[in-house]
Amino acid sequence: MSRVRVAGLSDVEAICRFGEMHIPPHYAPLIGEAAAQRQVRRWWNEAHIGAAVTDGRVVVAETEGRIVGVGQRGPDHVVYKLYLDPEHRGHGLGPQLLDALASHLPEGVDRLRIEHFAANERAAAFYEREGFAVERIEPDPAGDPALAVVWRARPITLREEWPPPPPLG
DSSP, X not given: OEEEEEOOGGGHHHHHHHHHHHHHHHHHHHHOHHHHHHHHHHHSSHHHXXXXXXXXXXXXXXXXXXXEEEEEEOTTSEEEEEEEOGGXXXXXXXXXXXXXXXXXXXXXXXXXXXXXXXXXXXXXXXXXXXXXXXEEEEOOTTOOGGGOEEEEEEEOOOSSOSSOOOOOO
């Protein structure tokens, strides 16, 4: 059984390894191998992940003690990471990670924002199902349409109480 929780400092190394394992195969077909590796170097390193974990902006999904999903928001309250091990997609963990991130937004923040590369059609379909509407699209400075950034938002909505109550039994 999987559970979603706030990440702790002891998770930083495992989160970085998760990124190294899952980001290149996910992004290489969409944005190219070099750009996928840049994503890992820039955003999945211990300094960046550690700072976000320290600030309480990272949640993880875990199964049998292994991290199978990661969600991270920035200090600007935008979700910049929402990834699941492909074997764990389709079981409701993505929406749970979003709920966990939304539940930790400061009072007065009324919209959850998210961004993704235009080439990431799977993410676009997921975010549309989750109620995120396109706000704007920022073209890639080098002109690569795959690297354009799509910005989306939805009103803050939670499907369930967070943290969820412990299982019965």
